[in-house]
Amino acid sequence: MIELQGLTKRYGEKLAVDGLTCTVRPGIVTGFLGPNGAGKSTTMRMMLDLDRPTHGTVLIDGQHYRQLKDPLRTVGALLDAKAMHGGRSAYNHLLCLAQSNGIPRARVREVLDTVGLTAVAKKRSKGFSLGMGQRLGIAGALLGDPQILMFDEPVNGLDPEGIHWIRNLMKNLAAQGRTVFVSSHLMSEMALTADHLIVIGQGRLLADTSMADFIRQNSRSYVRLRSPEIERLLDVLAGAGITAVTTEDGHLEVDGTESAQLGELAARHKLVLHELSPQQASLEEAFMQLTAESVEYHAHSAPPGGDPRPVAGADAPPDAPPDGGAAPPGGGWGADWRKKKGS
Ligand SMILES: Nc1ncnc2c1ncn2[C@@H]1O[C@H](COP(=O)(O)OP(=O)(O)OP(=O)(O)O)[C@@H](O)[C@H]1O
Numbered sequence: 001m002i003e004l005q006g007l008t009k010r011y012g013e014k015l016a017v018d019g020l021t022c023t024v025r026p027g028i029v030t031g032f033l034g035p036n037g038a039g040k041s042t043t044m045r046m047m048l049d050l051d052r053p054t055h056g057t058v059l060i061d062g063q064h065y066r067q068l069k070d071p072l073r074t075v076g077a078l079l080d081a082k083a084m085h086g087g088r089s090a091y092n093h094l095l096c097l098a099q100s101n102g103i104p105r106a107r108v109r110e111v112l113d114t115v116g117l118t119a120v121a122k123k124r125s126k127g128f129s130l131g132m133g134q135r136l137g138i139a140g141a142l143l144g145d146p147q148i149l150m151f152d153e154p155v156n157g158l159d160p161e162g163i164h165w166i167r168n169l170m171k172n173l174a175a176q177g178r179t180v181f182v183s184s185h186l187m188s189e190m191a192l193t194a195d196h197l198i199v200i201g202q203g204r205l206l207a208d209t210s211m212a213d214f215i216r217q218n219s220r221s222y223v224r225l226r227s228p229e230i231e232r233l234l235d236v237l238a239g240a241g242i243t244a245v246t247t248e249d250g251h252l253e254v255d256g257t258e259s260a261q262l263g264e265l266a267a268r269h270k271l272v273l274h275e276l277s278p279q280q281a282s283l284e285e286a287f288m289q290l291t292a293e294s295v296e297y298h299a300h301s302a303p304p305g306g307d308p309r310p311v312a313g314a315d316a317p318p319d320a321p322p323d324g325g326a327a328p329p330g331g332g333w334g335a336d337w338r339k340k341k342g343s
Pocket residue numbers: 011014015016034035036037038039040041042043
């Protein structure tokens with residue numbers, strides 16, 4: 001278990017992490033989400049005592065990190081896969097870690113095998129691809145067979161087979177009762193992996209809830225209907241006190257009524273339905289909804305070298321940010337990363 005109590009980090013003027021209090025529990029995969037610059041890496045670094053909090057504490061199984069004897073046996077982490085001595089072979093890199101943490105040499109071979117790097121164990125890691133580096137970093141996290149695992153963007157650079165593998169690895173580690181804490185910007189992957197979410201924005205806690213509740217609370221769910229008898233369907237729904245919205249493509253959307261209830265109502269009135277489908281927003285939509293106010297860095301969508309003038313008929317200029325805020329001075333490509341106005 002990892003417990004954060006009022007965790008705060010200030011870098012000069014910048015409050016990177018702002019009074020975070022939450023608990024990362026064992027037996028589940030907890031996803032750690034937040035827009036760019038939200039403070040995820042800073043939080044993870046403080047959890048591992050790589051950065052000192054300005055205020056607040058982190059307890060790892062009830063202890064401060066620096067009180068842990070042989071920390072790799074308690075908590076394994078992948079933070080920055082490039083943070084290793086590139087001149088060392090994968091085997092020697094892991095052996096050094098093992099020897100400094102009282103871990104038997106035989107374990108090095110085991111974890112190399114687990115991550116699929118046995119064939120390149122003697123090769124220097126500076127020649128590794130991004131995905132191979134990630135695998136070596138993951139091997140380092142697993143080395144001490146710890147009860148707590150932290151992964152910062154673990155799927156970065158992995159191929160589809162590798163992504164599938166790390167997803168199953170994290171689920172299996174959690175099923176063994178371990179604490180698994182993972183950050184990722186890949187929402188579709190997070191939706192498949194995490195049971196619980198901790199979401200931060202501008203260093204502050206925005207949500208600490210199950211995946212299902214997070215999506216439910218931050219998005220709209222509705223039922224979509226299509227029928228060749230749309231007018232009669234509208235009358236039947238209105239007669240039952242159900243409000244439906246007609247979309248431009250001729251569908252109906254109904255909020256707040258179960259699809260089963262709508263199907264039974266249509267059947268009672270012998271109405272033909274061509275579609276009756278519950279619609280649930282994705283994690284990505286729910287995430288964007290919740291964090292819209294705390295996104296600091298917006299890209300804009302003008303094509304490279306494109307004309308920044310408004311397109312005829314378009315609601316907004318091509319470089320307008322998605323929140324409708326002010327466009328960057330000068331517009332155009334190249335000035336595409338900007339601080340949101342006022343932050
Ligand atoms: N060593 C540092 N010195 C000064 N500012 C820092 C330092 N490390 C992080 N920051 C700032 O703290 C804020 C949080 O950064 P952090 O890297 O923790 O965010 P993040 O959520 O991990 O972002 P991303 O998703 O882009 O990786 C940012 O504004 C960043 O510029």
